[in-house]
Amino acid sequence: MAGIDYAHRAAAIVRDAGGHIVGRTKFQKIGFFLEAAGVGSGFPFRYKHYGPYSEQLAAATQHAAALRLIVENESVANWGGQYSTFYTQMPADPSTHPARARLAQEMANADAVELELAATAAFLAYEKFPDPWAETARRKPEKAEGGRLERAKRLYLRLRQIPAPHPLPSI
Amino acid sequence: MPKQQRIRDPLHDLIQFDVERSQLEGVLWRVLQTRPFQRLRRIKQLGFSDFVYPGATHSRLLHSVGVFHTARRLMRVIEKYVPAKDARVDQALAAALVHDLGHGPFSHAFEKIGERFDLKMANHEAVSDMLIRSGEVSEVLRDMGSGFANDVADMVSGSGTPTIYSAVVSSQFDADRLDYMRRDRLMVGSQHAGIDFEWLVENLEVGEVQHGVDETSLKPVQTFVLGRKAIFAAEAYVLGLFQLYPTVYFHKATRGAEKIYTELLTRTITLIKDGSIEKTGLPKTHPLVRFAQTPDNIDCALSLDDTVIWGGLSLMADSNDKWIGSLAERLRDRKLYKCVDVRAKIAHDKDDGVASSSEADEVCAGIRDEIVKCLDEWSAKSPDEPPRILLDEVERSPYKELTEEAKGPLSQINIRTEGDHLADLSKRSNVVAALKTYKAFRLYHADGDDEARKKIMEILDAGISKWPA
Numbered sequence: 001m002a003g004i005d006y007a008h009r010a011a012a013i014v015r016d017a018g019g020h021i022v023g024r025t026k027f028q029k030i031g032f033f034l035e036a037a038g039v040g041s042g043f044p045f046r047y048k049h050y051g052p053y054s055e056q057l058a059a060a061t062q063h064a065a066a067l068r069l070i071v072e073n074e075s076v077a078n079w080g081g082q083y084s085t086f087y088t089q090m091p092a093d094p095s096t097h098p099a100r101a102r103l104a105q106e107m108a109n110a111d112a113v114e115l116e117l118a119a120t121a122a123f124l125a126y127e128k129f130p131d132p133w134a135e136t137a138r139r140k141p142e143k144a145e146g147g148r149l150e151r152a153k154r155l156y157l158r159l160r161q162i163p164a165p166h167p168l169p170s171i
Numbered sequence: 172m173p174k175q176q177r178i179r180d181p182l183h184d185l186i187q188f189d190v191e192r193s194q195l196e197g198v199l200w201r202v203l204q205t206r207p208f209q210r211l212r213r214i215k216q217l218g219f220s221d222f223v224y225p226g227a228t229h230s231r232l233l234h235s236v237g238v239f240h241t242a243r244r245l246m247r248v249i250e251k252y253v254p255a256k257d258a259r260v261d262q263a264l265a266a267a268l269v270h271d272l273g274h275g276p277f278s279h280a281f282e283k284i285g286e287r288f289d290l291k292m293a294n295h296e297a298v299s300d301m302l303i304r305s306g307e308v309s310e311v312l313r314d315m316g317s318g319f320a321n322d323v324a325d326m327v328s329g330s331g332t333p334t335i336y337s338a339v340v341s342s343q344f345d346a347d348r349l350d351y352m353r354r355d356r357l358m359v360g361s362q363h364a365g366i367d368f369e370w371l372v373e374n375l376e377v378g379e380v381q382h383g384v385d386e387t388s389l390k391p392v393q394t395f396v397l398g399r400k401a402i403f404a405a406e407a408y409v410l411g412l413f414q415l416y417p418t419v420y421f422h423k424a425t426r427g428a429e430k431i432y433t434e435l436l437t438r439t440i441t442l443i444k445d446g447s448i449e450k451t452g453l454p455k456t457h458p459l460v461r462f463a464q465t466p467d468n469i470d471c472a473l474s475l476d477d478t479v480i481w482g483g484l485s486l487m488a489d490s491n492d493k494w495i496g497s498l499a500e501r502l503r504d505r506k507l508y509k510c511v512d513v514r515a516k517i518a519h520d521k522d523d524g525v526a527s528s529s530e531a532d533e534v535c536a537g538i539r540d541e542i543v544k545c546l547d548e549w550s551a552k553s554p555d556e557p558p559r560i561l562l563d564e565v566e567r568s569p570y571k572e573l574t575e576e577a578k579g580p581l582s583q584i585n586i587r588t589e590g591d592h593l594a595d596l597s598k599r600s601n602v603v604a605a606l607k608t609y610k611a612f613r614l615y616h617a618d619g620d621d622e623a624r625k626k627i628m629e630i631l632d633a634g635i636s637k638w639p640a
Contacts (some may be wrong), residue, residue: 022386067537081381115385
């Protein structure tokens, strides 16, 4: 799946998120929610301990960077690690579903950990867990604390309120 | 004398299970006797590597026992820093033993096939999780307590807050890696990539490091760090693992065999799903046929192992489907495709120093797209012919990548400084700092397929001629 078409699709996620996305985690979770809402790019997602993840999207992102469709800059976070910011100047596509840009931009402005929690809960809902939020908190206790889980729920509600071809599950 | 169960291991020598005095070891010894665990005898740790290194036929069963043994050593390190007995010690030791239960035939190559068909039971993490939480293994583990099996499954999957106990299962110094890199080196017969294991373990400490997600900080977590006297051992450790990739794990013949296997099973599963079992050469009762027909059935996944595939090759070689027949014969008889190393050609045509550069990445991306277009055209003309070119793209950074999250202290090797701070090894070792990501891009074609080879060379020459300014 690492063809040029998929590199363009990965770059289009950055474009529709407003031209830049801060962080690999956020990039992945935006890609996941776009697929879930029916306005995605065809990337399959699987569960990893850091939530829904697509190796194909990761490979396509790398491919897009090699083709200079996107630019990846690394920065140092205040906790001592490095994180990436992705930029693109890809021109807008008028045929893009309006929900896609609204969803992507809402997520691009969200906190990365809260977005990860929301994406994890949504993934677990598709996996038919009876209480996806409780399971998310159990799996990611250090991320769910400090009010993040509640904020993740509010973020999820905002995403769910954006009309999309496939409504996100009610959880 | 209390009864001990003993296993002789070429790497660790004697591995003992104290089945009378230790409830955990008694339970884990019984886990060894279960069908899911015994199946690991028939899954080789290194898949097709014995095509290159005939000695590399060791099984995932013995590796798993070795990981458990190594995890016990790591627990003794933890005890020096965290003296109180914690329930997570037993969970981590059990997780070390059962972490590989879900691997399918030829492990990682099988996962690629699973991705193509979205087969959950070809994902070793999902299968391991199911096998630990329910079924025969779970029943045995429950003798340690009703929630023990689930706790072990969580430890394997990485759920929960990272702790020093989960670091035994997954970290830069986890028991898995400390076993496989030594075991694989021993069994392939390589004399490079050696590490000073005893000195590393002697100098392992428990330290607290920062971590986070993207820009966001999280609470510090405990993990293994190294004392200051281990700097050269740490350097050799990083280098040793790094060297195993080009020489063993990413060897061009091994990868070439994996690509043939992937295409063979892709075609076989496609035909089975289409109801054309008779074209595959396999009987209707063959485990691979049953798996393709009911891919969500865990019992069908458990019936697969390397020997099932090897046994099927002669049947598939007689298939009247040319794709299956030719690729099965190639795999059975080790008649692999010929390899064209794209980055080696770039190094030759341009300069050795640029073969892994961003410019080379851009050229490789363009070459890949042209090759894919060419394959699509050939496939449209002859849909029942096997692919005439197989692509292989892999890369490996010097440090093991543990998460998608930002690079940071949890994904690097932290070494204690003279001032009692923790520093990334790459800041203390010029050798490690100089290491660059290893990248390989290969194209394979059948020997004698001059048209395919000519096309490859044309695309390569055209791609390299467009070297970015």
